Amino acid sequence: xxxxxxxxxxxxxxxxxxxxxxxxxxxxxxxxxxxxxxxxxxxxxxxxxxxxxxxxxxxxxxxxxxxxxxxxxxxxxxxxxxxxxxxxxxxxxxxxxxxxxxxxxxxxxxxxxxxxxxxxxxxxxxxxxxxxxxxxxxxxxxxxxxxxxxxxxxxxxxxxxxxxxxxxxxxxxxxxxxxxxxxxxxxxxxxxxxxxxxxxxxxxxxxxxxxxxxxxxxxxxxxxxxxxxxxxxxxxxxxxxxxxxxxxxxxxxxxxxxxxxxxxxxxxxxxxxxxxxxxxxxxxxxxxxxxxxxxxxx
Amino acid sequence: xxxxxxxxxxxxxxxxxxxxxxxxxxxxxxxxxxxxxxxxxxxxxxxxxxxxxxxxxxxxxxxxxxxxxxxxxxxxxxxxxxxxxxxxxxxxxxxxxxxxxxxxxxxxxxxxxxxxxxxxxxxxxxxxxxxxxxxxxxxxxxxxxxxxxxxxxxxxxxxxxxxxxxxxxxxxxxxxxxxxxxxxxxxxxxxxxxxxxxxxxxxxxxxxxxxxxxxxxxxxxxxxxxxxxxxxxxxxxxxxxxxxxxxxxxxxxxxxxxxxxxxxxxxxxxxxxxxxxxxxxxxxxxxxxxxxxxxxxx
Numbered sequence: 001x002x003x004x005x006x007x008x009x010x011x012x013x014x015x016x017x018x019x020x021x022x023x024x025x026x027x028x029x030x031x032x033x034x035x036x037x038x039x040x041x042x043x044x045x046x047x048x049x050x051x052x053x054x055x056x057x058x059x060x061x062x063x064x065x066x067x068x069x070x071x072x073x074x075x076x077x078x079x080x081x082x083x084x085x086x087x088x089x090x091x092x093x094x095x096x097x098x099x100x101x102x103x104x105x106x107x108x109x110x111x112x113x114x115x116x117x118x119x120x121x122x123x124x125x126x127x128x129x130x131x132x133x134x135x136x137x138x139x140x141x142x143x144x145x146x147x148x149x150x151x152x153x154x155x156x157x158x159x160x161x162x163x164x165x166x167x168x169x170x171x172x173x174x175x176x177x178x179x180x181x182x183x184x185x186x187x188x189x190x191x192x193x194x195x196x197x198x199x200x201x202x203x204x205x206x207x208x209x210x211x212x213x214x215x216x217x218x219x220x221x222x223x224x225x226x227x228x229x230x231x232x233x234x235x236x237x238x239x240x241x242x243x244x245x246x247x248x249x250x251x252x253x254x255x256x257x258x259x260x261x262x263x264x265x266x267x268x269x270x271x272x273x274x275x276x277x278x279x280x281x282x283x284x285x286x287x288x289x290x291x292x293x294x295x296x297x298x
Numbered sequence: 299x300x301x302x303x304x305x306x307x308x309x310x311x312x313x314x315x316x317x318x319x320x321x322x323x324x325x326x327x328x329x330x331x332x333x334x335x336x337x338x339x340x341x342x343x344x345x346x347x348x349x350x351x352x353x354x355x356x357x358x359x360x361x362x363x364x365x366x367x368x369x370x371x372x373x374x375x376x377x378x379x380x381x382x383x384x385x386x387x388x389x390x391x392x393x394x395x396x397x398x399x400x401x402x403x404x405x406x407x408x409x410x411x412x413x414x415x416x417x418x419x420x421x422x423x424x425x426x427x428x429x430x431x432x433x434x435x436x437x438x439x440x441x442x443x444x445x446x447x448x449x450x451x452x453x454x455x456x457x458x459x460x461x462x463x464x465x466x467x468x469x470x471x472x473x474x475x476x477x478x479x480x481x482x483x484x485x486x487x488x489x490x491x492x493x494x495x496x497x498x499x500x501x502x503x504x505x506x507x508x509x510x511x512x513x514x515x516x517x518x519x520x521x522x523x524x525x526x527x528x529x530x531x532x533x534x535x536x537x538x539x540x541x542x543x544x545x546x547x548x549x550x551x552x553x554x555x556x557x558x559x560x561x562x563x564x565x566x567x568x569x570x571x572x573x574x575x576x577x578x579x580x581x582x583x584x585x586x587x588x589x590x591x592x593x594x595x596x
Contacts, residue, residue, distance in 0.1 A: 072446070101358045126517050143333040146515060174585060181508045188502045189516040193523050197492060198578040199559055203552045204486045205581035210479045215585060216445060218487040219424050221526050225491050228519050233575035244563060251560050254501045261497055262549050268533045277531035280496040283503035284527040287513060 004030050004165055012037045012060060012082055013281075014047040016129060017099050018073030019137025019273040022052050024170040025069075027139050036134075037063035047134035060085040070124060073097040077238045080109040094119030095159045097166075099125055101186060102242040103150045103179035119159035122150045124182065125172060143171030150179040180246075187246035192254060194236055195247070197229040299411035302463055308365040310335045310380055311357060312345040314427060315397050316371030317435025320350050322468040323367075325437050332430075334369070345432035358383040365389075370396040372409050376534045378407040390415030393457045395464075397423055399475035399484060400540040401448045409450060417457035420448045422480065423470060441469030448477040473529075485544035490552060491533055495527040 009031035011018045025031040033076040036053030037060055038044050044056035057063045064070050064086045074082050079098060083259075090096070098119060100106045103122050114120045127145040129136060151160050164174045207214040240247060264273045307329035309316045314449040333356055334351030336342050342354035355361045362368050362384045372380050377396060388394070394416060395549050398404045425443040427434060444464040462472045500508050502520075505512040538545060559571045562571040 007472045036482070040584055085544075104339070115392070126515060128517070128519075145517070148515075165480065175470075177510065179509065181510060184505075184507045184532060185510060185512050185515050188505050188507075188512050189520050192501070193498060193520055195382060195559060196498060196556070197523065198575050199552060199556045200494060201578040201582050202574060203490070203548070203555050205578070207482075207486050207548070207551065207578075209482045209486075210476065212475065212479060212483060214483050214486050215581060217424060217446075217483050218585065219443075221426075222487050222491055223586065224522055225526055226578075226582050228523055228574075230586075231579070233572045236575050237572040240571055241564050241566065241568055244566070248560065248563060250501070250505075250561075251556065253505065255556065255560075256496060257501050258497045258549065258553065261493060262546065262553075265538050265549075268539065268542070271538055273538055274531045274535040276500060277496050277534050280499040280524075280527045281529070281531055283513060284499050284524050287516065287524075288521060288528075 004028075004162065004169065006031045006067075006069040008033045008035065008067045009069040009071065010035045010037055010064045011053065011071050011073065012086070013057070013073035014038050014053060014134045014137075015073060016132050016136040016141070017125065017127075017231070018071060019047060019052050020127075020139060020141040021071055021073070021099070021125075021166075021170065022047075023137060023139035024142065025166070026051070028169050030166065030169065031069065035063050035067070043134050047137075050134060050137075052134055052137060061089050065089045068094050068202060070094060070096040072096065072100075074104055075235060075238055076100040076102050076242045078108050080113060080180045083110050083113040087113055087115050090115050090118045093119070095119045095121060095162060096226070097121040097123045097163045099123060101190070102239060103182045104246075107150070107152055107179055109153060114144045119156040120152075121155055121159050121163040122152070122179065123163060123167070124148045125167065125170075127172075140171070142167065145172045147174050148174040148182050148185075149174060149176050150182050151176065152179070177204070183243050183246040184249065187243055187250040191239055191243055191247045194228055194231060194251040195240075195251060196254070197226050198236075201226050201229045220296075249259075302460070304329045304365075304367040306331045306333065306365045307349065307367040307369065308333045308335055308362045309369050309371065310361070310384075311371035312336050312354070312432045312435075313371060314430050314434040314439070315423065315425075316369055317350050318425075318437060318439040319346060319369055319371070319397070319423075319430045319464075319468065320345075321435055322440065323464070324349070326467050328464065328467065329367065333361050333365070334380045339461060341432050345435075347533060348432060348435075350435060351434055359387050368392060368393050370394065370398075371552075373533060373536055374398040374400050374404055374540045377404055378411060381408050381411040385411055385413050386500070388413050388416045391417070391499060393417045393419060393460055395419045395421045395461045397421060398478045398540075399488070400537060401446075401480045402544075403540045405448070405450055405477055409452060417454040418450075418454055419457050419461040420450070420477065421465070422448070422484070423459060423465065423468075425470075438469070440465065443470045445470040445472050446480050447472060447474050448480050451473065468578070476486075481541055481544040482547065485541055485548045489537055489541055489545045490548040491547060492526055493538075494552070495524050496534075499524050499527045511594035557592045
């Protein structure tokens with residue numbers, strides 16, 4: 001196997017994420033053959049029709065046979081089962097990588113199941129859209145995005161470099177870090193905001209004021225703000241399960257700060273309140289401009 | 299004065315909100331003369347150039363002279379001073395209305411300053427954009443929006459009807475309610491989300507994980523979610539001051555619910571967690587479709 005040409009790439013889960021990466025492999029000539037593996041035939045048929053995969057199967061063990069690259073793009077709670085079904089047919093030298101949005105618990109569940117000589121490289125591309133399924137896939141999804149790889153002490157250095165190059169070919173900036181660091185970062189920038197959005201919508205939806213339907217008075221700002229509350233409840237309950245520790249830590253941190261903000265309002269400390277708002281505005285505006293926000297010592 | 303034709307309308311604060319309403323008065327032929335009043339000459343000159351006002355002045359007392367309609371579109375903390383400066387020149391029968399996003403404390407501050415025979419009708423159009431100033435104004439701003447009017451025991455019934463008709467002419471649905479109900483509704487759908495967005499951005503901006511700049515890993519969802527954290531710190535500190543009680547009440551309610559959600563994660567009550575997410579998704583999706591969300595007894 002040359003470092004960026006695979007004989008057979010198996011994509012387990014040909015949705016937005018897996019399908020888009022398959023299209024990159026195809027467009028860059030990185031795989032001679034691409035097999036799609038999944039549970040739903042209509043989606044697999046769509047993937048074939050769209051040229052995302054050459055063939056497909058619903059049988060994981062069959063699909064991964066002779067593959068030298070396996071990409072696991074199934075929900076995080078399903079990864080261990082996926083590996084369990086693949087393992088008997090995985091060849092030594094095969095590279096397995098995943099795209100799960102939680103890393104620590106995925107590694108814990110998956111790594112012991114990886115056969116000897118097979119190389120597992122845990123990964124997470126920070127990309128996505130509102131849409132799902134093979135029909136939502138497009139090869140530009142990863143351009144100018146970050147992809148985080150979280151090797152373990154067992155991870156083969158050559159396999160790590162190969163997976164890094166795949167993501168770079170997709171247009172992403174690859175950052176290598178510890179799984180625990182990944183999990184706290186994602187808890188903060190993604191999992192915590194989802195918990196807050198869900199909580200805010202339920203707070204407002206259940207509120208009544210003299211018989212008025214409070215939520216019906218919400219304007220554009222609230223709707224934008226709570227867009228992520230429309231995300232899949234099942235996926236998010238899984239993520240809570242898989243990233244429990246880091247998520248609880250960031251919720252605690254948020255709660256402390258909200259309590260402090262409430263104190264400023266209670267005590268009518270308006271200049272300090274305004275400084276808090278200015279700090280947030282500065283950080284947020286810098287983010288949009290692509291600059292790093294300036295930090296204060298908190 | 300016929301009910302929807304004014305001899306002279308004075309707009310105090312010719313920004314997005316005041317300017318857009320002035321354009322409605324103009325387009326619907328509701329005012330023979332429109333005078334813009336403000337502090338900044340460049341903005342007033344723009345308003346005149348754009349045909350939003352016929353003339354302008356920085357002298358409030360001068361500007362409101364002989365007006366039979368006065369629209370106060372200045373920041374909520376400045377309303378009392380505005381009325382104080384206007385009062386000597388206000389004629390009996392004149393209708394004054396405002397557009398402030400807080401009503402209880404505005405009424406408390408403003409109503410005692412209204413001269414006898416002058417009719418004050420507190421109002422709040424729920425509309426806005428990211429932009430500000432006369433150049434951002436456009437007459438369609440209020441179409442299909444809600445406008446809340448909060449009459450007091452002193453409010454003249456005829457004046458209330460007249461202001462209602464002005465907003466209906468602008469394309470809005472007018473809802474009449476008690477100021478206290480307005481303030482709790484707006485605390486929930488607007489003020490609370492802003493406090494949460496500011497707090498979330500500061501939580502993430504100050505977080506460090508093994509030297510990584512956490513906030514730089516945020517993707518589209520976080521950016522959309524925190525867009526409102528870019529709002530004016532000064533305006534929001536004023537709103538906190540003016541709507542302190544209702545805002546604290548909604549923060550409390552949110553905190554209780556977040557604590558409950560945290561408990562579900564801690565106790566690994568994932569089916570219940572999923573139901574919470576489903577409920578939020580349902581309420582949010584219904585909101586987008588313009589339907590009322592179905593409510594559970596909380």
